[in-house]
Amino acid sequence: MTDTAVHDRIRDEIAGSDVVLYMKGSPMFPQCGFSAAVAQILNHLGVTYKGVNVLEDEDIRQGIKDFSNWPTIPQLYVKGEFVGGCDIVREMAEAGELQALFKDKGVPMTAPA
Numbered sequence: 001m002t003d004t005a006v007h008d009r010i011r012d013e014i015a016g017s018d019v020v021l022y023m024k025g026s027p028m029f030p031q032c033g034f035s036a037a038v039a040q041i042l043n044h045l046g047v048t049y050k051g052v053n054v055l056e057d058e059d060i061r062q063g064i065k066d067f068s069n070w071p072t073i074p075q076l077y078v079k080g081e082f083v084g085g086c087d088i089v090r091e092m093a094e095a096g097e098l099q100a101l102f103k104d105k106g107v108p109m110t111a112p113a
Contacts, residue, residue: 039051
């Protein structure tokens, strides 16, 4: 797959869901600790999100790194915007910033903010 085709596919995935997590494994079965940590935060907040397993597609695994200019996975996108990886998401959640971002972007959470 060409870089353009991969980036188009990523754009479509990000545009198709309010919250997208590029991760190793799936939301039910994360396959690395960092992906599991971000999934756990999203689940704890009660946010509905789409998980994209980068282990299933090498083009996406490398393509998402090129797309965001971010070298690691997981990568969280909210309403089309790149938020960050595990450490950033964890720090934002601990500070209440992630919850505020979801609220500002109109992303529903079932857990109290």
